Amino acid sequence: MRAFVQSAVKFGSEQGGAALAFRAAPRHLGRKQRTPPMDLTEAAAAVRQNAYAPYSNFKVGAAVKSRSGKVYRGCNVENTAYPEGTCAEAGAIAAMVAAGESSLTEVAVIADSPEPVTPCGGCRQKLFEFATSDAKITMASVSGKIVTMNVSDLLPGAFVKSQMEKH
Numbered sequence: 001m002r003a004f005v006q007s008a009v010k011f012g013s014e015q016g017g018a019a020l021a022f023r024a025a026p027r028h029l030g031r032k033q034r035t036p037p038m039d040l041t042e043a044a045a046a047v048r049q050n051a052y053a054p055y056s057n058f059k060v061g062a063a064v065k066s067r068s069g070k071v072y073r074g075c076n077v078e079n080t081a082y083p084e085g086t087c088a089e090a091g092a093i094a095a096m097v098a099a100g101e102s103s104l105t106e107v108a109v110i111a112d113s114p115e116p117v118t119p120c121g122g123c124r125q126k127l128f129e130f131a132t133s134d135a136k137i138t139m140a141s142v143s144g145k146i147v148t149m150n151v152s153d154l155l156p157g158a159f160v161k162s163q164m165e166k167h
Helices: 040-048 088-098 121-130
Strands: 004-006 060-066 071-075 104-111 131-141 146-150
Touching: 040 060, 040 071, 040 088, 040 104, 040 131, 060 088, 071 088, 088 104, 088 121, 104 121, 121 131
Parallel strands: 104 131
Antiparallel strands: 004 146, 060 071, 060 104, 131 146
16 A cells, blocks of 8 residues: 655644635736635635534545546535435535536545544545546545545455446
């Protein structure tokens, strides 16, 4: 398993709120200052705040970048009937597919935990279904710890379409 650990900007506060720093680009030749677009981990951290997690209080945010470069976000949504909830990764993938896209190149997932949280088994399979072979999956904690893996390292021995073919 090849995982790359990096340090990062702190993505949360002690109360669990997002403490994202948006930096303005310097002025050049009289142009107005602009706020650069959020990176994928920041997008996941921002949508994490919308998670509906009244039972576990474990909020997760995910952002996927499609082959076109567009970013789609999702957060976990719990339900009293626990198995009926939706994971953040599944929500982000559903938003991408609803927009007419079917291929992702990069993913970021963030949760309020001491260490980065990996996607559950079902979400690993969902990510593998839509990911390019070289897609990078970034897992982060709100404290700023980050682990990045290739999608195939995240789900070795994935179940693939060719296994469903009848001979």
